[in-house]
Amino acid sequence: MKHISIIIPRGHTSVVNIEGTHQLLASVNDLLLKKGKAPIFDIQLVGISRETTLVPGLYTVKPDRLIGEVRKTDMIIIPAVHGDPQAAVADNYEFIPWIVEQYKSGCEVVSLCVGAFFLASTGLLDGKQCATHWMFANEFRNMxxxxxxxxxxxxxxxxxxxxxxxxxxxxxxxxxxxxxxAGREIAILTSKTFMIDIDRESQSPFIMFQGQRSHEDDLIKKAQDYIEDNFQEKITVNELADMLALGRRSLERRFKKATCNTVTEYIQRVKIEAAKKSFETSRKNINEVMYDVGYTDTKAFRTVFKKITNLSPVEYKNKYNREAAFA
Incomplete structure (x- = not known):
């Protein structure tokens, strides 16, 4: 049996992550029992105090075990911990050496949503791939x-x-x-029971590009303003460099450092965000929207749109435009 430790951090922690994960894994045991098979998950809530108050004052959780009582676990699941990541780490620092020690002993570790900030604070993510909520991507990269x-x-x-x-x-x-x-059959049964879309791999269709402005480079902010105010036009890197009296290489370097995007990527994302909003709210066809955001090449527009959203323009319009969905 696989021992699962869902940790209960202090602070504004996602009760949904905790309860939902527990429910999904427990349902697997129930499905296996109905099939005459042994359950495979031993699920416990693990904390650093006998009672933990979550979502300040709204919920109180009583963990099954404290970390000092768990000598060996097979998997640690870290729920989302909201608010200031550094404060969350300070409030829950006792977890960190325990998580690192368990990982070194063969335990697997899972983070959910912005729980990635807490996991990254252990050092275990260094040099590895990581996902988190798209809204906090720039903050995560900076930290x-x-x-x-x-x-x-x-x-x-x-x-x-x-x-x-x-x-x-x-x-x-x-x-x-x-x-x-537990196998594909049980995963499909679970997905059907809870009506979860199985095999979904991308959060790109949900990303709303809002521009990365949490930096202090005023010249780059001026470039961002120009791009966002003139996205309908064809904007070139050389044009921006001339406007700002910067060399192209200097502009590219500073822009990438400030926004985590190249100038070209930023222009594309601003244009595609405008296209997405048009698809969501207007009756315009693909070509009309394409021209509105400054593209004249249909293939180029479709390629960039699909790269950024993981959906074609038609798929996006059909998914998010109510009139298109019922046409």
């Missing part, structure tokens, strides 16, 4: 540059460490783990 963040992915797996994307994408990672340890 943990040694981690390879893939903000379009719903989940990652590398050397016994698993991470999930934002918010309610965590069931997809739990289903992946269920399939890995």
């Amino acid at each position: 943990f540059p040694q981690v390879h963040l893939v903000d379009d992915k719903i989940m990652t797996e590398e050397q016994g460490i698993y991470t999930s994307g934002g918010a309610y994408s965590y069931p997809n990672l739990i289903l992946y783990l269920i399939e890995k340890f």
Whole structure:
């Protein structure tokens, strides 16, 4: 039987992650029992105090065990911990050496959503791929540059460490783990029971590009303003460099450092975000929207749109435009 430790951090922790994960894994045991098979998960809530108050003052959780009572576990699951990541680490520091020790002893470790910040604080993610909520991607990159963040992915797996994307994408990672340890049949049964879309791999369709402005380079902010105010036009890197009286290489270097995007990537993302909003709210066809955001090459527009959203323009419009869905 695989021992699962769902940790209960102090602070504004996701009760949904805790209860939902427990429910999904427990349901696997129930399904196996109905099939005349032995359960495979021994699930426990593990904390650093006998009572832990979550979502400040709203819920109180009583863990099954304290970390000092768990000598060996097979998998640690870290729920999302909201608020200031550094404060969350300080409030829950006792978990860190325990998680590291368990990992070194062969335990696998899972983080859900922004639980990736806490996991990264252990150092176990250094040099590895990681997913987290797309809204916090830039903050994560700034805090943990040694981690390879893939903000379009719903989940990652590398050397016994698993991470999930934002918010309610965590069931997809739990289903992946269920399939890995209980088999495809049980994973499909679980997905049908809880009506979870199995095999979903990308959070790209949900990403809303809002521009990365948590930096102090005023010249780059001026470039961002120009791009966002003139996305309907064809904007070139050389044009921006001339406008800012910078060399092209200097502009590219400073822009990448400030925004985590190249100038070209930023222009593309601003244009595609405008296209997405148009598809969601207007009756315009693909070509009309394409021209509105400054593209004249249909193939180029479709290629960039698919790269950023993981959906074709038609698929996106059909998914998010109510009139298109019922046409």
